[in-house]
Amino acid sequence: MKFADSFRAARWVRLVNLLLQAVLFLTLFAGLNYIAQNHSWRFDLTARRQHSLSPETLSYLERLEHDVHVYVTFRDDGASPDVAQARRDLDKLLREYTYATRGKPEGAGRVHVQFLDVYRDPVEAESRGLESPNVVVVVCQDRRRTVAPSELYRVADRRRSAFQGETALTAAILDVSSPDKKKIYLVRGHGEISPDDLSPSGLSLLREELRVRNYDIAHLDLAAARKVPDDAALVIIAGPTNRFQPYEEETLRNYLASRAGRLIILIGPGPSRHGLENLFFDWGVMVYDNLILESDPEAITETNEILLRNFHPRDPLVQNLITNRFAIHIGPARVVNEDLGRTEEEGLDVKTLVATGKTAWGERDYSNRNVLPTYTAGEDLKGNLGVVTISERTKPAPQIHFSVRGGRLAVIGAADLVANNRIFTGGNLNLFLALVDWTVERDTQLTIPARPIQHFQLSLSQEELLQLRLGLLLLVPGAVAVVGLIVYWTRRN
Numbered sequence: 001m002k003f004a005d006s007f008r009a010a011r012w013v014r015l016v017n018l019l020l021q022a023v024l025f026l027t028l029f030a031g032l033n034y035i036a037q038n039h040s041w042r043f044d045l046t047a048r049r050q051h052s053l054s055p056e057t058l059s060y061l062e063r064l065e066h067d068v069h070v071y072v073t074f075r076d077d078g079a080s081p082d083v084a085q086a087r088r089d090l091d092k093l094l095r096e097y098t099y100a101t102r103g104k105p106e107g108a109g110r111v112h113v114q115f116l117d118v119y120r121d122p123v124e125a126e127s128r129g130l131e132s133p134n135v136v137v138v139v140c141q142d143r144r145r146t147v148a149p150s151e152l153y154r155v156a157d158r159r160r161s162a163f164q165g166e167t168a169l170t171a172a173i174l175d176v177s178s179p180d181k182k183k184i185y186l187v188r189g190h191g192e193i194s195p196d197d198l199s200p201s202g203l204s205l206l207r208e209e210l211r212v213r214n215y216d217i218a219h220l221d222l223a224a225a226r227k228v229p230d231d232a233a234l235v236i237i238a239g240p241t242n243r244f245q246p247y248e249e250e251t252l253r254n255y256l257a258s259r260a261g262r263l264i265i266l267i268g269p270g271p272s273r274h275g276l277e278n279l280f281f282d283w284g285v286m287v288y289d290n291l292i293l294e295s296d297p298e299a300i301t302e303t304n305e306i307l308l309r310n311f312h313p314r315d316p317l318v319q320n321l322i323t324n325r326f327a328i329h330i331g332p333a334r335v336v337n338e339d340l341g342r343t344e345e346e347g348l349d350v351k352t353l354v355a356t357g358k359t360a361w362g363e364r365d366y367s368n369r370n371v372l373p374t375y376t377a378g379e380d381l382k383g384n385l386g387v388v389t390i391s392e393r394t395k396p397a398p399q400i401h402f403s404v405r406g407g408r409l410a411v412i413g414a415a416d417l418v419a420n421n422r423i424f425t426g427g428n429l430n431l432f433l434a435l436v437d438w439t440v441e442r443d444t445q446l447t448i449p450a451r452p453i454q455h456f457q458l459s460l461s462q463e464e465l466l467q468l469r470l471g472l473l474l475l476v477p478g479a480v481a482v483v484g485l486i487v488y489w490t491r492r493n
Contacts (some may be wrong), residue, residue: 222244
């Protein structure tokens with residue numbers, strides 16, 4: 001009998017077959033793990049991308065040059081539900097930071113996270129320079145910043161309404177990884193809205209939002225300084241009510257043209273002669289003396305704010321507003337459009353980013369309060385009226401004979417777009433931060449929305465609670481018992 005036909009050969013063939021199957025299985029398992037580790041894909045299927053970092057944070061993390069260490073001292077002893085919830089929220093959020101930087105070499109911009117209990121591990125906590133519990137400490141080289149619990153949540157009616165930990169952590173990472181802050185000057189001396197004003201019409205909240213994004217804020221009095229400081233990354237004029245003097249306008253024109261300056265102007269209806277006519281003309285922007293009114297009730301809120309949903313379809317500055325279906329809420333506003341009569345030789349790229357709907361019109365005779373405002377053909381403006389227009393010089397101005405980077409100008413026809421009573425409404429803050437970072441040439445995807453906290457409460461009457469108990473204690477076990485009896489009876493017969 002040949003060996004190939006024997007039982008021993010059959011057993012060897014069976015054994016080799018089993019070994020090959022095991023090897024193939026292990027190879028397949030190892031290959032799948034390799035693909036999952038090096039070529040993984042993650043999808044956030046939540047409605048508002050609750051478990052993903054914003055494009056702003058991802059762009060900053062991509063540009064990190066040094067490792068950042070994040071130490072969390074929130075305790076998980078169950079003594080405080082708020083502290084335990086904060087620890088869980090931070091744990092989920094910080095995993096995304098470490099995941100986003102996992103592909104970087106060690107020491108070249110990775111985010112490392114460590115949870116420490118300053119009471120249970122006092123020696124290690126002391127070696128890290130940690131003393132206080134329930135804080136987040138962000139360290140990069142020899143710079144550090146502490147994030148307090150109050151910065152992690154937005155509170156409404158003494159209740160946590162939104163988790164804004166990503167905003168606080170990204171601001172801290174920016175602060176410790178970028179020692180040089182860009183300086184923003186807010187012009188005063190013409191009745192502008194003050195960043196020190198804590199009232200609903202002030203800009204104190206905007207000042208804080210800019211500071212947490214690693215900007216340094218200062219005042220600028222053009223009448224006294226007679227020039228824009230050399231360290232100015234951006235100049236903001238917020239709601240002037242008095243006229244600029246000719247030498248002040250000339251100072252701003254020179255800053256934009258010869259120094260490639262960056263300027264944001266928020267200018268509402270009136271005064272008709274604001275003193276910046278030549279500046280707007282230089283940059284291809286038309287600022288009309290009128291008041292925007294809306295006849296469509298769907299575009300007006302209960303507080304008489306006008307809702308703007310008409311955005312430039314392709315500009316990245318407003319793509320996040322389009323994606324998230326944010327509307328801009330404005331109070332009194334004037335029309336700000338691009339000057340269609342400018343020539344191509346001027347080398348300007350002018351765009352209207354935000355406009356009204358077709359039912360709006362620009363009322364010219366808005367100062368006459370004795371007459372009910374109605375649209376007057378041939379006198380008032382009608383249709384998609386611009387409210388936010390930007391202009392960038394894409395080639396040197398005629399008076400400059402060498403190549404320099406171009407200046408940038410943003411004009412907003414609503415002076416109180418980001419006032420304290422409107423800054424967190426709709427997409428107002430998102431739009432303004434996008435304009436700020438565009439002017440200073442930061443990344444254009446610049447929104448870190450707070451993550452709303454959803455509260456659920458189940459209210460049951462005594463009768464409904466009794467029915468629920470009976471259902472859980474009797475119906476479910478009873479149904480299982482009936483099925484078991486049926487199976488037993490079927491097998492027995």
